[in-house]
Amino acid sequence: MNCPLCNSAQLQLFHDQVWSIDDGKVFRCGQCDITFLSPVMDDEQERRFYRQYNEHVKQRGVAASGSPQELHEKSLAAARERYAVISRFFAGAESVLEIGAATGAFLQQLENPFRCAVEPAQDNRQFSGQFANRAFADIEEVPEDLKFDVICMFHVFEHIRRPVEFLQKCLLRLRPQGGRVVIEVPNIADPLISLYGCTAFKDFYFQPMHPYVHSVESLRKVFGEAGLREREVICYQRYGLVNHLNWLAKGKPGGNPDWQRIFGDGQDYKEALVRQGLTDTLFYVAET
Ligand SMILES: [Zn+2]
Known part of the structure; x- marks a missing residue:
């Protein structure tokens, strides 16, 4: 292989082990540093999988949303948190395209004059229309003469099986000078993996929806190969100490009021992880 x-x-x-499938394995490449699943779904398996996506999401303990409105309300806090981290990359941009925009909770945070969404799920795409000038089902449907200042995607890139090819499609729709790609992905340096080697977490973490888990180094390789220049890497820690203690003590996520009382919001803990680059989340910003 x-x-x-x-x-x-x-x-x-x-x-x-890969969550929910038999005989799945996870490998890491010594050359480009990507972590990848094997076997990976083919096109037909992927289509079938995404048709039952809500079912999978429910099994992972995330309540399947009854309606776009409900999903939207649940997404707003994360969208605001995200925007607080990366708002400066959107300042002054005339046009923004978000790929995998879901109901548009992030687009809603933006004040840029021209905003577009790519969202395959029809009900979410229709809902996102209230925050987007135009909404498309697929990147291929976005006219190439719309040259965006910023193309962004959050927890989308790790789903993509041919990432270089995909970035090249983005490039065709990006302003040729100073156009920007902003992505957020799970980081293989997640402390539950890299620091604690928590088996229960790894059994849950590696999942068929994510053929790849990126590192800073693998993102550098992929973006470099697509012809984009690195502008900034941001290591960001979303989950706190109490969540980590739960994984380590009980093998599952969750809160604990007693630990919360002792450790508070654990801001120092998060900051220490950020200083070491051992965070659950990476933002990667690149330019044309
Ligand atoms: Zn490789």
Whole structure:
């Protein structure tokens, strides 16, 4: 077997279980540093999987949303938190395209004059229309003469099986000078993996929806290959100490009022992780 991204044979078994599938394994490439699942779904399996996506999401303990309105309300807090981290990359941009916009909770935060959404799920796409000038079902439907100042995607890039090809599609729709791509992805340096090696977490974390889990290094390779220049990397820690203690003590996520009382919001803990680059989340910003 070779790395699906760089074709190197220099691979290491990283974990021997993938959530919800039999005989799934996780490998890490010694050449490009990508962590990837094997086997990976083919086009038909992927179509079938996404048709039952709500079912999978429900099984993972995230309540399937009854309506776009409900999903939207649940998404707003995360959208605001995200915008607080990256708002400066949107300042002054005339046009923004969000890929995988869901109901438009992030687009709603923006004040840029021209905003567009790509969202495959029809009901969410229709809902996002109130925050977007135009909404498309697929990147291929976005006219190439719309040159955006910023293209962004949050927890989308790790779903994409051919990331270089995908970035090239983005590039065709990006302002050729100073156009910007802003992404947010899960980071393989997540402390529950890299610091604590929590098996229960890894069993849950590696999932068929994410053929890849990126690191700063693998993002550099992928974006570089697509012809984009790195502008900034932001390590961001979303989950706090109490969540980590739950994983370590009970093998599952959750809160605990007693621990919360002792450790508070754990801001120092998060900051320490950020200083080491051992965070659950990465923002990567690149430019044309
Ligand atoms: Zn590789």
